[in-house]
Amino acid sequence: MTTIEKMDKHANETQEIAKQAIDLWQHEVVFSWRWWLGVIITIFTWLFWIKYHNKESRYRLLLAGFFVTTVSISFDALGVQLGLWSYRYEVFPTIPAYLPYDLALMPVVIMSMIQYKPYYSPFKKSFIFGFLTAFVGEPLIVLTDIYKIEKWHFANSIPIYIFIYLIAHWLTTRKEFKEVT
Structure with missing residues (x-):
């Protein structure tokens, strides 16, 4: 079997698994309480931000938010693909x-x-964010059975969260932006 044939076979197997996962999702996940929890978290989190964010800093903050979203999805997808953790619902x-x-x-x-x-010190904020997210946020999502740790430990996430916070903060302090008031 050639490399191309092996890759095609792998692609076909991956597509079949994806179809099975979508079927499972349609019949057992969508509209479950855990699914609704995710939808509600998403909507209310953004409604909170829309109401309480500093309007003068909107675009600067959204730049940081876009960076965080991009990195979070990328790292999360990588962790799932490497079998470090998995998500249900x-x-x-x-x-x-x-x-x-x-x-x-x-x-x-x-x-x-x-x-x-x-x-306030961005380093202190990043450590607070890293520790609280790793040792409060992640365990809470594990308790709901949405997140399953395979080959990972909460503490491994701390430097990643610190790094993400510090880069996001750095993006918001560029001279192109008006100073935070």
């Missing part, structure tokens, strides 16, 4: 990441932290 069945976490909680929490007490 996804809001959308074809994306290997938990979108309420990556598209709502992560960016909105970071954007809110950046705008709250803007002169």
Whole structure:
């Protein structure tokens, strides 16, 4: 069997597994309480941000939020693909990441932290964010059976969360933006 034939066979197997996952999602996940929890988290998190964000800093904060979303989805999908963790009860069945976490909680929490007490040390904020997210946020989502850890530990997430926060903060302090008030 040639390399191309092997790759085609693998692609066909992957597509069949994806079809089975979508079928399972349609019959057992969508409209379950865990699915609704994800939808509600996503909607209310963004409604909170829309109501309480600093309007003068909107685009600067959204730049940070877009960065956080992009990195979160990328790292999350990579972790799923490498078998480090898995998700059940996804809001959308074809994306290997938990979108309420990556598209709502992560960016909105970071954007809110950046705008709250803007002169407080970003390093201290990043450590607070990293530890709380790893040791409170992740265990809570495990308790709901939405998130299953395979070959990972909560503590492994701390430096990643710190890095994401610090880069997001750095993006918001570029000279192109008006100072936070």
